[in-house]
Amino acid sequence: MDRDRLRMIIQCGVFAAITGIFAQIEIPLPLVPISGQTLAVGLTATILGSRYGAFALIGYTAIGAAGLPVFAGMSGGAHVLVGPTGGYIFGFVAAAYVTGLILEKTSFNLPMAMVANLVGMVVTLILGTIQLKFVADLGWSQAMAAGVYPFLVGGVIKAALASWLGIVVRNRLVQARLIKPAVA
Template sequence: MRQANKLRMTIVCGIFAAVTAILAQVEIPLPLVPISGQTLAVGLTATILGSRYGAISMICYAALGAIGLPVFAQAKGGLGVLFGPTGGYIFAFIAAAYVTGLILEKTSFSFVNAIIANLFAMMLILCIGTIQLKFVAELTWNDAFAFGFYPFVVVGIIKALLASWLGVTVRRRLVQARLLHSSQQPVKA
């Protein structure tokens, strides 16, 4: 039974990495950093799967892009993206997924807690992404925030609300279908 649960959660992590890759292609181009569906996928993943599997899904996503698969925004891939101006956002997805899931596991997988967790994670992504953008693109702090933080705050709040609502709803249905345990943590591997 333990092997079956481990296999199931490995497949689920792969599915959420794929969902992230698909949502990455939904974008609004902006100078330096586009608005994409990636952060929505991060919030959904963490809200549904929790800290451990949410982070593993984002590690899988980053690894797929690192080896050159076109999974990042604008169908890009490769180490150049990870270590380029927008790579900090991708690295932050891992931390954000873990933190979102952890907050929900320590409290409850409710809509209100999901909003708090996803808003915090969204700000974490924007901060880490902006820091790498500043240094890689050799921008001033004002320019880094102007290009990498401020344009994404309102859209980020909307995506955090959407990820919270959809994530809690989907998680409840997965628990009802016995695909996830009703405890705070998904099935342990």
């Protein structure tokens, strides 16, 4: 295995761990808590890009499914993934890929990072709300009230923070030659 690949595998593991730590920063709400996971997802995608960002979130999902308490509220296990909030966790993988892909196809700069992170937030909310609706047996308006509306303002703030911090950290990692610059 070459050094670059090993470095990226380690970075994916680090970002999976960061996501697990950020998940413990939460404000409990009925059905779906507000947590730091989405900030970590945005940072992961903005810094690592589509492929490695998605790999990091797949790793996060796998270690949580295996029972490590890395999901919000120190929860873990496959039952979380098939429960009301599981769609949000699957949405993190899709959001990381989409966010990173937008940046790779355009430019790793602050305005594009903001657009990409907002799109990623929407992807997470769509996938999460669909599973919430069916697993919790809610109507669409109830699912939106529990799974979308409470997260919009905070989601925009977290997208802005992930964009700014992600671009700063990514640029420094590129300068240090710890990750490769994007080739559009």
